[in-house]
Amino acid sequence: MMSEKIISVDVLARVEGDGGIQVYTKDGKVDKVLVDIFEGPRMIEALVRGKTIHENISLVARICAICTVSHRNASISAIEKALKVKVPEKTQLLRHLWHYAEYIESHVLHVYYLALPDFFKQASAIAMLPTHTDTVVEAVVMKKYGTELMKLLHGRKIHGENALIGGFGRVPTDEELDYFAEKAVEFKEKISAFIEVWGTLPIPDYCERETQFMCCNPANGKFGFEGETILISTGEEYPVEDYKKLTNERVVEHSYAKRSKYNDKPFTVGALARLILIGDRLTGEAKEKFDKYYNDKWKVNPIYNNMAQLIEALWCFEQIPGLIDQIKALPDSEIVTNYEMDGKGTAAVEAPRGTLYHSYEIKDHKIVHADIITPTAQFLDDVEEFIKTAAEKLLAEDNPDTELQLEMIARAYDPCISCSCHMVKLVKQ
Amino acid sequence: MTITTKEGDHAYTTQPAKILAMKDLTEDTRYFKFKFLDESIVEEDYKPGQFAIMSLPGVGEAVFSISSPPTRTDFIEFGVRKVGSFTEALFNLKVGDIVNLRGPYGDGFDMESLGGKDLIIVSGGLGAIPLRSVLLYVEDRREEFNQVFFLNGARSPADMLYRDDIIAMAQRGIIESHLSVDKDDTGEWPYNEGVVTTLFPKIVDRVVSEKTTAIICGPPIMYKYVIQELLKLKIPKDQILMTLERRMKCGQGHCGHCAIGGRYTCLEGPVFTYYDVQHIKELI
Amino acid sequence: MKTYKMSKDRFPEFIELIKTKGQLFGPVKGNGHYSFEKIEKFEDLDFDYQRTVIGPKKFLTPSRYPTLRYDKTGQSDVFVSDEPQIVIGVHPCDIHGINILDRLFLGNIKDPYYEKRRNNLIIIGHSCFPDENCICKSTGTDMVEDGFDLFFTELEKHYLVWVGSDKGLSIAIEAENLLSEEISEEDIQDYVRWQQKRSGMFKSEIPSFKYLADIIHLNYDSKVWDQFGEKCLSCGTCSLVCPTCNCFNVEDRINMNAEDGYRERILDSCTLPYYSMVAGNHDFRPDRTARLKLYYTHKLKEYIGKWGQPSCVGCGRCVTFCPVDINVITVSEALFGEVCENQEVCD
Amino acid sequence: MWKREKKPVVGVFGFSGCAGDQLAILHMEDELVDFFTSADIKFFHMAQSHQEVEHVDIALVEGSINTDKQLAELKEIRKKADIVVALGTCATHGGIQYLGDNEKEFEERMLLVYGKDGKIPEFSELVGNPIPAKPIHKFIEVDFSIPGCPIAKENFIPIYTKLISGLKPSKYPYPVCIECKFQGNDCFLLHGEYCLGPVTAGGCDACCPTFGVPCVGCFGAYEGANFESMIEKLIEIGLTEEDAKRKLMMFGGEATELALKGEK
Ligand SMILES: Cc1cc2nc3c(=O)[nH]c(=O)nc-3n(C[C@H](O)[C@H](O)[C@H](O)COP(=O)(O)OP(=O)(O)OC[C@H]3O[C@@H](n4cnc5c(N)ncnc54)[C@H](O)[C@@H]3O)c2cc1C
Ligand code: SF4
């Protein structure tokens, strides 16, 4: 028997806020790299025990503000699976729309606000305002589109209560949806143009190494952010229920976020993993951009995650008008309220930064056991490895910009906005 | 002091006034002297006890008793204690800065009808601010009044407002003043120590109840005890005048906050006779 | 008062006509409750209602609105535009409510913000049938003589249209072809039958409303108040839904640029904890009991002393919306109950 | 006219929570540029590269404290800042992770989440030792509190702009119901459905009830809350006392915990 005591944690919570990178050198060589997550333990999985399923979805969304939709979505899906709730098609489509909104908000925030300033050696996107006014303004309005669409479906921009088990409290009106359909067309053009700009930026190559990738495999064979199985770059595929085999969580002393390895090796999840594994299923302009910019370097260099995110955001903008048409064509659906009392269920959704697992055991509509594995917990080991590779090269070259360059790797992963901006400390022994 | 001077002015129209002077009265209380920019506004036509509302856009509005008497025109004075956001901002202003004013509001002391009477003026703490208007009125029209007793209480010597002015007035024979502090922490206080009611023995034998009017202003708890003393002196209830403080936002009977019983402090008060409000339970 | 008759099938035309006079609002059902909303077409209207959550006071004293704007260069008043607002479907109790607000805001001292809104508002009343929470018969506000521009009494086949103001009359004159001045004997009979029917439908009343003010006075220290005080959630709902509650707070807001901003009026409630607090943190009504007493004595007693009429118009909103059943009915019943227990004056 | 004297230095600091309050600031797209220009934002590691600061006029502190390392940092911030503002329900009340002070229960939870072979592993000094999550006022003096999970811009901006203008924001507590009625909504409690509006601090514009979903109390307790009557009401509509208390405690933090124990 496996030891039952290892239970996963609300990882993102601890990555989201405070983390750092420590590079230790010995005799002039990199000894080890630690991405330390020092945000304290919130123990969400312990505190949701004994809560009702409805209370649970409000609580787990609070693991992470930027992935609030993904968490709420994943927990609703897992609970609905466990209790055999069948939601009508309109609800499903609204959930897709809601999820796309989060992708737009999160990817735009990450690429424009957080990653881009590095390339111009600026402290923040706001600091770029005098020199790159149009780009910054474009980012702000595009992100606003995402947050406003989230608000429409969620009830507020962050941690709304409108998405419930079985449906939505309030369903948006056709007029409200039309606005977003129209605007999506406009923003599609904008982001498409920006991809061309990004394509000209020099991508540093000091961190290249081979690794493994994972993502959800959408059941319909199309590109998307949900699936019943997980696809691995090794060619294997597992049902989401086998998530423990894939993630093998362990506790490390320098982090309140747990760590994962597959086959004893670190792996990467997120936009880069999705495009590497199922990018050929993209359609429209997103596919054109993918074909234009995808190359073998993507598999060895995480900095390409930025480009992957832009292509995904473009894809979302392209999908939205059609999706809204489909939604409008369907009659409004009531919240499904009759379902079973007990059950077990696991769901995986792709959060903007990677695969997110929620798994529950439910009795009498109360949570007896919860297990949540966040993307950052899965890729942190790989971040450390990439940083190590880079640090070895950069230190050998005596590169004056080493700290920034290493931070760029962590940031490219978009682990969480706060820790991605953290300072790197060089500890020489 | 008419604030509405031109077409389109309304109940909330304010008039800019310039700070002519300020002076610290105590650690947290300051004297302010204003002059309206609009020369056509004459700073008279109000009664002691009435109040004005100051406005600083961005900060808000706050209510202050006018502490100068209508007998002295050409400026208007206030005393303000720093307690919160508006008053702090006001304290940060400099001479020459502009504050917007509206008012006067409420009903004050009808000084003319008190002519020929004895007055017992009882003040506690900040109560001296509106009562200063009464005292200066008495000074300017001294011949209209008979005996004037002024009993003034403060927490400590440092908290006593207008101490030198009061002593000077007493020396000139305008008032008979008695000062007291709750507690003398300096060891140098030459006057009475104890709450303001402990000053009453100094005047009791000279009080002629039916021709005396008492005027009280001070913190809420003071009223109960002072009124007890005045009733012991057999001052008729309708000759006990008191000014009440209530929260207020508009000053003109609309915002509701200052209601006590069926009355709006801002319209019918802040000056009430004890007779009028004695049955109101939440008086204090 | 001039009275006309209008055939019901002409009513949609009338709606079209008044829509040309300004923004039209009327009772609309949504999410299981009624509210006065903007009307695009006749079909949006639903006159079969007892009460909206918020009455027409929302057009006169909105929940929050700016009164002053300022920037680096100075300050200026903020007034609503001149565009008329027309609210249709207002019941007698709510018209009485507006009359009470008018008395307060347009009395000796006129509130300029209210005045502007009031002058822009055209009120078209509509008859109603009571439900079990309506107590306007007790408060004497089940019928209304003034305060509206037009009033529609809905009979079997016709409307009786009462004109209440010059503005109302000019609309009537414009709507001439929809109205008839010939009111037959039969129409009058219809009207009488309608009155009798409505009169018989009232199920709730405030017992002996006439001397309620005295009872409140005598019972000022009754333990009944403490019992209500223990239950009250200090949620403010009763004040906000009451058509005659108008207390407001004033706050200055600074915009994010820290350069300009506005002064805002916000509806307030005397049930809130800091309502009566003054500088030095002295609170004249520190507990819920004291604050509830203010609410009810103000409405049901003090207002009568001042205006000869209570400021409760019997709309039943507090009856419907207080989550813990504190309302004019339960409060007055409890106070009378107290009297009955002690003095056996009730039968 | 009143005019502010200087542009203050502001730092935004984060501890344990979802970073939602910092993100809520970034989500104020319409005011974002003004936010970064109306004050001198010296420290905001979610949005800009790290800076060391000696002194800030105003520190906006997000998150609860749940390691000794954070505690030490919090005290540093207090030393550096003239005004400390607790930002968001985690900082003001402890947030969803506030589970009381019981040491035994705390260890059980640590064991459940991190335990290996029946033991809680040692954490390195890089990350500090864990302690039960608490709001920041338990450790340092807090000048102003802006609750919300996360904060709402409607509530945040007026308070924040007063602060950066050198003014004291005024305090006038009211519950979610007030803003709910501002929106003209009906009340869940009248229809047998739970809603924590009456005991929850307002400020969010009652966004949840306005969407037709009950308030789960994310702004923490309203200063005038009548918990006893609220629990009675919830029992009347069909919840058990235990259900009612559990719901009240979701975001209630220590204030609610004490009130429910009758200690307030
Ligand atoms: C008729 C009258 C005359 C007054 N005369 C004087 C005077 O001569 N000198 C003087 O220093 N003060 C006077 N006050 C009190 C003065 O109005 C308050 O101190 C002032 O409004 C506080 O404003 P603030 O913004 O500085 O305080 P805030 O930061 O708003 O609050 C500090 C305290 O003041 C209370 N408060 C807030 N608004 C009001 C309000 N509108 N009315 C009363 N209390 C309030 C709060 O509850 C809090 O306890 C008078 C009040 C009234 C009603
Ligand atoms: S007190 Fe109640 S019944 Fe009377 S007018 Fe107000 S809400 Fe309506």
Ligand code: SF4
């Ligand atoms: S009486 Fe009822 S509606 Fe009014 S504050 Fe109390 S609980 Fe709320």
Ligand code: SF4
């Ligand atoms: S309604 Fe309640 S749960 Fe919703 S945002 Fe407001 S306080 Fe939070």
